[in-house]
Amino acid sequence: MAEREWKCPKCGAVPPLIHERDDKTKILMQGSGMPTMYAKKLVCGKCGHEWKKE
Ligand SMILES: [Zn+2]
Numbered sequence: 393m394a395e396r397e398w399k400c401p402k403c404g405a406v407p408p409l410i411h412e413r414d415d416k417t418k419i420l421m422q423g424s425g426m427p428t429m430y431a432k433k434l435v436c437g438k439c440g441h442e443w444k445k446e
Pocket residue numbers: 400401402403404405436437438439440441
């Protein structure tokens with residue numbers, strides 16, 4: 393795991409303040425009979441900044 397990605401680029405907060413969420417604007421996979429898979433994004437619990445997990 394690349395720990396760098398989990399650091400907030402705005403305020404520098406690190407886990408456990410960083411949370412992984414589904415980015416519902418970005419569908420990775422959608423098929424019949426399968427749950428929709430979304431891309432992941434990271435959300436800072438300190439300043440509220442959201443950024444993409446590459
Ligand atoms: Zn932050």
